[in-house]
Amino acid sequence: MPACSSSGISGWSEIRKSAPVSGELALLRIIAFKFLQAVPVILIISILAFLLLSLLPGDPAIIIAGEQASPEAVEHVRQQLGLDRPFLQQLAIWLLNLAQGNFGSSLILNQSVLSAVGERLPVTLSLAALSIAVTIPVGVFLGSLAAYYRQSWIDAGVMTFALLGVSIPAFWIAILGIILFSVRLGWVPSSGFTPISQGIGPWLSSVILPALILSLFQIGFLARMTRSAMLDVMGQDFIRTARAKGLSEWRTVGKHALRNALILIITATGILLSTAIGGSVVIEQVFALPGIGRMVVQAILARDYPLVQGTMLIFGFAFVLINLIVDVLYTLADPRVRHD
């Protein structure tokens, strides 16, 4: 059983005890169960985000209003943020707001967190989607190549490249990349984002470099992971059986091995999305792309804590959803977890 399996579930035994049902029903039951599991997680995330503000050393109202602010201004901020109410009441109000879809408002941007995030979503999404679209085929291919030709120079070469990918800081390479490709060669703009509405070409040229830099780490990570998974699978007996049946190497590796490694790769994709978003925070800063990541950083530097809080929350929810999807995909890919 891969270590990454969704066995954070403690209620597994309950499912096991019930009578065996037909394939689809069992599947639906498992999916429904996973949905249920996500609920307490969402609750905890909400509470954690709320608590973020209470981590601030000192009086949050003063910090937000600024050291120089007059007592009235501070009091105003305090009331505006509801900081004068008892703790539990604050928490309750916070949770209620969330339930209504109110994630708070930015102090500086003069808009709701939701709309601020919404405006910048296309940028971050372009970046993440593009980098993942590159990462998955390249990473899986390189990893499989290295596993198949293990101990050869191909293996060594691929793994060295992968190692460099996960060791070299993305923001540094990004700066070097800008110097080379934008300043020196002038192939792509050094900053700024062009939305797709203005044409695929301009859009692509504004995001291709950041997306590729972002994918460096991920390709390295995925290649190493895939190699590991493929080696594991290739060493299994059923691969020998496949060869004993006279199947070609292509079919043996492509069908038998990869299908099994797929399970691990699907889960890896979930991690990749997480690293992509995390990485985009820094990359957007370097490339001055008006994305969510850049907004968060600037909000932090400007002490716009409600914005930080709300954005973190949105991210949290988004990833709970993503993890759920990955979990379900994983269940679909591995027939062993479906029935028992």
Next chain:
Amino acid sequence: MTDIGFEANVPTVGLAPPRRGRSIRRLFRYRSFVIGFVIIVVLALAAMFAPLLTSLDPSAMKVRFRFRSPASEFIFGTDMFGRDIFTRVLYGARVSLFVGLAVSVISGFCGAVLGVVAAQFRKLDAPIMRLMDALMSFPAILLALGIAAALGPRVSSVIAALTVAYVPAGVRIVRAAALVVREMDYVQAARLSGASALRIIVRHILPNCFSPLLVHLTFIFAYAILAEAALSFLGVGVQPPLASWGNIIAEGRDYATEAWWVMLFPGIAISLAALGMNLLGDALRDVLDPRLKGGD
């Protein structure tokens, strides 16, 4: 659900604590281990003996010497304030390596405790894992960003933030290993002979979770170095004039074309440090997990 702890691929076979002497000798046969080991030792020594290697003060601003190139008496050149880059990189090593070590050790310790507790005491399993799931719902950098932002920009905040970000992965690893170990016959035997829960945990379960955790922690060290650099680069981590590889790069960015050395050397330093730890982690994993033999 997804997690960073992937790298360790919890083994089911290699869970017995390896015979120390033999394993260490085998480790040194791996070229990757030797290279990684050398890199880390050199960096660590350079960081520890920084005052001996350079007589200069990392924060001393001597405008007279601004923007000297590495060809001069300053090996790595100077920055816009005349500060010696070599000195700053050495002192930055102290920060980065210290953060890496602290984050690994603390998150490892917390992960081990929580993981074993979750595996042993079924009632606590669900709440602990739900909390871990919640923490893991954020990309590590983002979580660390939020916490470091709330706590203020200093080394201790970075350590605290990164520790919180990486603990869930460690918990997962230890819990998975502990769950496997507790079903093993020798644990059943111990339980039958009346050993207390604490004794079983300390004497049987923990030592066997050691291997996968150790491998995981070396990778965490690497992630922590990279993360700290990123946070400092963004201005949320270590603040100048205290030197961190990340903030040196941030400062040097504006002069990237004229004074390329300001940005280059700290970047190489970060890469080397992360590379070294990754190599160590790879070698450790290959030695401690016989299932993946032939993989390196």
Next chain:
Amino acid sequence: MAAAPLLAIRDLTVQFRVDAGWVTAVEGVSIDIGEGDCVGVVGESGSGKSVTALSILRLHDGATTRIPSGSIAFKGQDLLKSSKRSLRGIRGGEIAMIFQDPMSSLNPVLTISEQISETLRQHQKMSGTAARHRAVELLDVVRIPDARRRADDYPHRLSGGMRQRVMVAMAIACRPRLLIADEPTTALDVTIQAQILELLRELRKELGMSVMLISHDLGVIAEFAQSVVVMYAGRVVEQAPVAQLFRRPVHPYTIGLMAAVPKLDGDAMRLSAIPSRIPGPQEDIPGCRFAPRCGFVQNGCLQTSPPIEPAGELHTVRCPPQVLALGDVNG
């Protein structure tokens, strides 16, 4: 032998790579399998029997194994020198193999009908539906109850015995001339063992195929094989028709093996055992590899490797006559 054997392994030597270099796992092995024959290969773990079997279809890992000498002739064609393409045609088509652990030998993410159909599509160029239809038929042949429904199951839903039946179905799908069964019953319960052996026996008769059965279990060999090959530490030490081998074993090792089997009707107070243990492939033993443990060892045994001598009708043994004479005297 009147006609040329179906499979002729001659002087096979297989080596594995280790840190220090290469070690010999199997040396000078010669085994003949005729049409319709049933040959049992018996030996302890580490005797090299599986290594020999895997060499026939060249299923070893190419990076860590090499075959420096020997030939394996199948219908006159040397398999060791065949092209990859030709070999693939033979694998699963003319020569099939089933393995010890049916759970790990079946792909967990593919249905069993898919795994059987694969062979049919590969060798007989059947279409998908025809292959699936035939797969269900095969499952019937190997006595899987409710075959049509079971065909869409995944391996983990089946019991060990059923999985092995699926392996058998996969193996006989293209009516191979030779079936190699590597410890097919070792991982199964005793009652299931008997069922699988019965199945193999019937299929052998129906399809007229030869079987090479590898096992460390003397009982299985006695039950199933027509002739037996005894292997020790990478070498063949004795070959004989089954009845003869059990009635009158000649090689000191075989004698020891037979004696070690507890008998219900004997009044022995201790189980007899062969002293010491089987040497690993890295251990370099000059001369006869059994000599260190042999009860009839002579001076010459430790110097020169004994040649193969005849010991009766269709009976050969790797032991010098003077030692054999001792064994004979002692019964």
